[in-house]
Amino acid sequence: MKKAVTLIDIAKACDTSNVTVSKALAGKSGVSDALREKIKQVADEMGYVGVKSTQNRGGNTIGVLIPSKFINPNGSFYWALYNALVTRLKKENMFCIMENLDQEDEDRLMLPHCIEDKQVSALISLGQLSKNYAKLLNDNVKDLVLLDYYVPSLDLDAVVTNGYSGGYKLTSYLIKMGHKKIGYIGSKFATTSIFDRYMGYVKAMIEHGYEVNEKWRIDDRYKRDFITMTFPEDDMPTAFVCNCDEVAYRAIRQLRGMGYNVPEDISIVGYDNYLISEVSDPTITTINVDADYMADLAVMTLMDRMEEPDGKPRIRTIEGDLVIKDSVKRI
Structure with missing residues (x-):
């Protein structure tokens, strides 16, 4: 059986990054017109079929698991990340189900309902979970990405800030x-x-x-x-x-x-x-x-994992810039 063409394959053929390839194929800014056309042409020639091919592995619905205590009723950084994920997944013709995880269920190592009921084909875990719970997810979810945290003792895909x-x-x-x-x-x-x-x-x-x-x-x-x-x-x-x-x-x-x-x-x-x-x-x-870029990278990492299930997991880091406001006094 012929191996499916991945973003990584296209990136190598075009001598660029898979992030750039994903942006070009999704119609996002940040890629020159000439490079975008080259990437699209190479993708067509190589027979790239995109994320829709994941449907035969159980659908294109992605779960986003967030510990309840990270969700502030007045809003939080995780709400911004979740909304960015929804937007990015929609561009890839994927649906999204969010599930909150209570501390008691985490302590008792209870699987999320979306996994137990097989409602999703992959999972993004947003916000720090215990090592034991992350291992539980890894043992029960084929395609898993950790977002905004990593577990040093587990070899898992993760996207974090530096x-x-x-x-x-x-x-x-x-x-x-x-x-x-x-x-x-x-x-x-x-x-x-x-x-x-x-x-x-x-x-x-x-x-x-x-x-x-x-x-x-x-x-x-x-x-x-x-x-x-x-x-x-x-x-x-x-x-x-x-x-x-x-x-x-x-x-x-x-x-x-x-x-x-x-x-x-x-x-x-x-x-x-x-x-x-x-x-x-x-x-x-x-x-x-940059919550939007962080979500982009998480979705691209998940797509890579779906397309290359045997690929080596990676921790991808995002740099942040200092923003000077009013809370510091020169002394």
């Missing part, structure tokens, strides 16, 4: 603004993204010869529930790097209740450039995460 680089950029910016006593807000072992951003913070501090004081490392959650942060009673740092915009927003409110003003007394930075960073008072300096 949290290490982002944490380094945020901390370096605070140092550039004159800060030397800088803390970090985030339960560092709660998620891989929090830990990676923490390690970027640590690198920047050590590189500049400044102390990484554990007293200034503040827990922000227990499992997935946010908790009241416990700040030091004295010897406060002049700035905090927060693991996300939601935590930065909560920190600003809690510090204000303690009599501190941001940024006059303490500077704050976040991560994601999610809506809350803009409606916050002050607006929050942050790292921008």
